[in-house]
Every structure is written in structure tokens, then in C-alpha cells.
Amino acid sequence: MKSKINQAYVHRILEQLLQTPSPSGYCHNIMKLVASEAEKLGYSLSYTKKGCGIISVPGKQKERVIGLSGHVDTLGAMVRSIKSNGTLRFTSVGGYMMGAVENEYCKVHTRDGRSYDGTILTTKPSVHVYSDARELKREEAVMEIRLDEAVKTVEDVKQLGIEVGDFISFDPRAEFKRNGYIKSRHLDDKAGVAALFGLLELLKRESITPAFTLQLLISTYEEVGHGAAFLPPEIDELIAVDMGAMGDDLSCTEFDVSICAKDSSGPYDYQMTSKLVELAKREQLSYAVDIYPQYGSDASAALRGGSNIRAALVGPGVHASHSMERTHSEAIWNTIALLAAYVMEPCLTNESKGM
Template sequence: MSQDIAIDPAYLLDVLQRLLETPSPSGMTDAAVHLVCRELAAMDIHFELTRRGAIRATVPGRRYSPDRAIIAHLDTLGAMVKGLKENGRLSVVPIGTWSARMAEGARVTIHTDDGRHRGTILPLKASGHTYNKEIDSQPGEWTNLEIRVDEPVRDRADLVEVGFNVGDTVSVDAQPEFLDNGFINSRHLDDKAGVAALLAAARGIHQAGIELPIECHLLFTISEEVGVGASHILHGDVAEMVSVDNGTIAPGQNTSEYGVTIAMQDSSGPFDWHLNRRLIDLCERHGIEHSRDVFRYYRSDAAAALEAGNDIRTALVCFAVDASHGWERSHRDSLIATARLLAAYMQSPLIFKRDHKALGPIDDFPPPEVQLDG
């Protein structure tokens, strides 16, 4: 039976803050990759990188095949310069899917070929003194937004002179705030809080000196927000994969605000019946506050892995996030609960011994009563 690993809250929150302060919109994730690699190296966890920087780390176990993987994504939402305007401002499009309403007022950094420049995303009609009630009636659309750059520019020619170009990446300030009562307010908790929870779980295992029953890969992807996810970092020996991402706090949802949530289904379909029950059982054994939820407008790294043709059992565990893809809020207790579950899962045996083979007879396939009777 797996041990209940002590999760260090100070470490979890420290690495989360450092991640939040490191811009990593999809397509510009190198700095976050280096940060995570330093944390893995400090734990003596071997890792290797894909060409673009996705990380596959390996925590060895008594058995190396088949193995399992836990995955979280380093990339966040962001924006990109669409055009240089004659009024000396920049038109903008989103990186990833997020509402223009949540972009209004964001402080940003524009990453040009020659350096970084600061600015603010504003609606085209931003001043009530000028536009009166029109500031409230204009549609909340990206075509109604522009970046006011903090440079002495008056027109398009000035923008060119400073060094702005179409296609410059725009990172959005996270503006993290950690409250003494445990609440965490910040953009980009999706999925940097998941990365922090996974690193905290790995650190707990490392410090406890526990040998895992089977090898576990810690995967950190760099393009989940644009739909690629885990499709490019898995290898054929992985039998089980758990994604770590945000669960939404909203009416009609059943996400645990102070615990961990096991997603039973997202927009890509149901997760593995047996793997979900293993995770629920681990929560119950270790007294981890948890709930189950179903997400209608959501996909995770797991979907990309399955769409790429991987025949693996997948699950999704979630830390709580209110106002996802906007001004997000979570709670320390939810992140700790998520890390505790991940540490317990890493210590558990493979669900079925037969899964070490891609194909096998029906003789060792789970009998129907296992699923029908629970």
C-alpha cells in the first residue's frame, strides 16, 4: 500500500510563484522549460527534451516496463501582434482560446526581435470621458482590442522605428497574489499550478526515499493550449497516463474547491473506468478530499495522446480554478490534495498485469463484473 507522502506547501507555492513570474505563452516556453529542468536536476531525476523543449523525466521503479506517465503543461494563454496601426497602437489576436473580455486591461510584454516592450490591452473605446456609454455597448471581441505600447510612438512609422513587427509574441502578466488564508489569485494557474503540484509530489517521493513499483515518467508539454498536448512526447511503453489540469468552479459543476477532482469525462469522451476508480480509491484510502466531475467544454493532454493513436488508459485529475482562462483563483489546499493524490498514484502498482502487452488474449482481460458491479 502506498504511503501518504508529506507535501511541502512552502516548496509548492515557491515553485508556483516562480513559474507564474516566468512568461510562457504557447510558442515561447523555453524559460519555463529551463526552470522545470533545474527543479528536476535538484531532485536527481533524469530528463530529456524533445526538439522544441517538451520534457520527459523518468523516476525509476522496480519494473521499467510497462510504465506510466503523469503529464502537465507549461504553456499558457497569450497573444500575438496582428498589425501595426496608424494611431501608433497594435492590433492583437489571441494565442489559445480565451475571452476578449478577460484581456481588457491586461498588462503585457511585447517580445520583439530586439527586446521587450511594455503595454496594456485596451478596448478601442476605452475612455468614458470621450465615448460615454459606448464603452459599455461595444462588443467584447478581439477585433475591438488594441495594445497601447509604453513607447513614444504616434503612428505606424514610429512603431516600425522602435522595432515592432507583425507576429511579435505578447505575454500577459500573471499578477499573482498569495493570501495568508490560502487563496491564490493569478492568471495562468492553468496549468502552472498543476506543474507545481506534480513537482511537489515528485519531491516528496524523492525526499522519502521511496522506490516506486514501476517506472513513472513526468511529462511537461509545451503546446496544450493550442491543441497539441501529449501527442509528441509519449512512447509506446506507457500503459497508463494521468493528466493534471484545472477543474472549473461554476454553477452546474461538481469540482472540489479545496480538494482534488477526478474528471469522469471531458469533451473528448469518458476517461478510463478502471484508472478513475483507482484514483478514487487512493483518495478514500488516504483521506484526500475529492469529488468527481464532468466537463463539457474541455480537453486535456490526454485527448491529444489518444488522437495520436496511443492505446493507453487515461485519466484527468484537477486542482480547483474559478474563472478559468481569465482572472483565475485557486486554493493552497486544493493544490496540496492534488499533489498527495499524484504521490499516492506513483506508488501504486499497475492496474492490470496484462497491460504490459499491447495485444493479448481474452483470458486475462478484466471480467465484466469488475466494471458492472464496481
């Protein structure tokens, strides 16, 4: 199945996703892109009340529904206040180190549709001026945004239409290398969403009908903890497709599909995880099984929200998560191939449903 993946298509949709700003809570534009792409493939997208998307794929059997989720929302920020000198104080959206966004380019998105470029800096941005610039602790209180506009006062900034509560997105700086490496912000989880669309394109092009009906949930609040807290009640099991972490005592690499056995929400379903490992071996995929103690997923949110489901977590290995991230195309191909194998042969039979 891996050889049948339309790699050019997956790269194209991933690049479009990466170039569309979508910090948590500001996902209307990227959801239009998702809906348009689903329609091109012959699928319709419906919305939950909080703006998550659901794409349904009919299966050979209708009595069970398998959910697959990925999130398009990313890390970002909001304008906290306008400072007297015309710079902006901001508050973070999602969990990241302030040092990971220092000196990065960003955009401020006003509520009337305008956007303005800026740069994230500390309040002591020059070692030629401030003797303690190197030692300054990087935290929200000492970070600000320098706008690329001629502003020197609060009123100057307000004349641009910028107000408290406006969203701020980070420049992804996406690069697709000829050797297969992909480096960009927000591969968490736009690489996972691209994998889901790679799966949809494969199913459509090859006229493959999954064993059971699929519902793909494209969530918009995962980075703030409640992306898939609501699931359609007909979903029996959910695979969250999100990035695999790397480092410390983890075995995942940028070439692997990660299979997470446990994260901060606890162990994932034993049968589902075992089946994913079995399929990865059978399909001869490069994979890793790891435990992520500082990690939570859409599946975590669904379980904590009270969903009566089995759940698992897979995704492409990503280095330097919540910073300047990098993966390899092979990790995305391995993820798509594992998902394709699973939707054709899920772990639970009709007889074992409800075990």
C-alpha cells in the same frame, strides 16, 4: 502522505512558474526553469522535437511505464499588425474571452530578446469620450495594445524592434494569501506543474521508489490543442494533471482535487478513474468527480494523436478558468497526495495489462 508534502517548496516553484512568461509557442525560458529545477532534484530532462520536456523516474519494475503530464504553456497573444497610430492589433493564443483580458497589463516580446510593457484596451476605452463604449462587443477586431513607449506611427513601433508575430504575455498578478488562497492568471496549468514538482520532491526527499517507472511530460502546446499529441511509445497509461473547473452543475471547489470522468474528448479510462476515486477515499482527501463538456487535456491530445494508452485526468480545483483564476493551497496538496498514492499503487497489475 499529505502531511509529508514540502509546502514551502511547492509555493516557491509555483511562484517562479507564474512569474515566467510562457504563452503557447513561447516556452523556451520556462523550460530552462523546469530543466534547472529537475536537475536540482537529481533528475534530468530531455526534450521532444517540439520542445516538450520528459523527466524519467525509475520504478521498482521496468516493464510498465506510467506517464504524468502537466503543461507550462499559457494563454497569450501575438502581434497581428501595427496600427497607424502606434497601437498594436493582436490575435489570441488559446481560448479566452476578450473581456477577461481587457484593461490588463501585458508584455510584448521581440525576437531579438527585448520586451515592452503595454495595456490591453478596446478601441473605445473611455466612457467620457465614446457613447457606445459600454455596449461595444468585446472581440479581437476592437481590441488593441497601448504601448508604454512614445510611439505615434508604425515606424516608431518598428524602431523598437516590434514586428508582426511577436508574442504577448499577460501580467499574472499572482498573490499568495495567508489564508491559503492563491489567485493569479495561468494557474491553468502552472498549479498542476507545481504539483508534479511537489511529487518529485517528495519522492526524492523520502527516498520513495514508485511501483513502476514514471515519465513526466511537461508540455508546451496544450492551450492550442496538441501538447501531448506525441507520447513516448513505452508509456502504458497517462494521468494528465490539469486544473479542475468550477461552476454550473459541477461539484468541484477550490479545496478539492478534481477527478474528471469525461470531457469533450469523451470518457476517461474506467479502471483508472475508479482507482483514483478509491485512493482519494482511502487517503481521506477532499475530492470531486465531475464532467467537463467544454474541456480538453493533454490526455485528450494523446488519445486523438493515436497513443495506445489508458488515460485519466486530475488536478486542483480552479475558479474562473481562463480569466482571473483562484485556487487554494489545499487543492494542490490533495492533488500531490493523490498522485503519490497512485504511483505507489496504480490501477493495473502486470496480469491485467492490456485488458
